[in-house]
Amino acid sequence: MNSKIGPYFIVFAAAFVIATVLHKSMDTLQPKESDAQIQTAVTNVKKPMTQFDIAAPGQLAASLRKRPDGHYWAQARVDNLYQINFMVDTGASICVLTPEDARRLGYDFATMEKDIKIKTASGSTYGASITIKRLEIGRVLLKDVDAVVLDDNLEQSLLGMSFLERLTSWEVSKAAIIIHQ
Structure with missing residues (x-):
């Protein structure tokens, strides 16, 4: 591996691993909603009257x-x-x-x-x-x-x-x- 690219690759790889771990942690903290629940929530939103x-x-x-x-x-x-x-x-x-x-x-x-x-x-x-x-x-x-x-x-x-x-x-x-x- 090129000695100039090596440190950048390590930083990029570490950032990717940290982002993946944080994303998985966030998923476990958020309750899962079904598509039906999301659709109900969207249709129940009050829109401004036109x-x-x-x-x-x-x-x-x-x-x-x-x-x-x-x-x-x-x-x-x-x-x-x-x-x-x-x-x-x-x-x-x-x-x-x-x-x-x-x-x-x-x-x-x-x-x-x-x-x-x-x-x-x-x-x-x-x-x-x-x-x-x-x-x-x-x-x-x-x-x-x-x-x-x-x-x-x-x-x-x-x-x-x-x-x-x-x-x-x-x-x-x-x-x-x-x-x-």
Whole structure:
């Protein structure tokens, strides 16, 4: 062996032996996981929510997107008759329909009995109570949802707590509210 290479070879061989011994020691210290355990751990890792995750939140769930106006909105199919855009209002104890949206569902606000007193930001007023037979948002379907038809210069129907409190859960993010039945 060349006298110049000999010392380098000995150092390299010693380093290789030490690395091998350390690697074997580390293997004995680490518990072995099966491929199934590793796959389960990988699939259970929480990933940051993206706009694509929001679009398909899961079975019996729906996404209520936040629009540029800063409000969360839900497009609902009501009584299998009509699509209504609801603004989500967690401060409203009951769902509220505008007279125009109620008319599309077959109610005539002018002839309805105004049997419920409602407190709004602009004061107290009276509305007509109704029961929405079916309120469907995405994959979420609730039956017999309490609502009121209100003519208080209301520009938009409201999705209130009479719907939201019947859900199993709902989560708020910066981009959407995810509702679960």
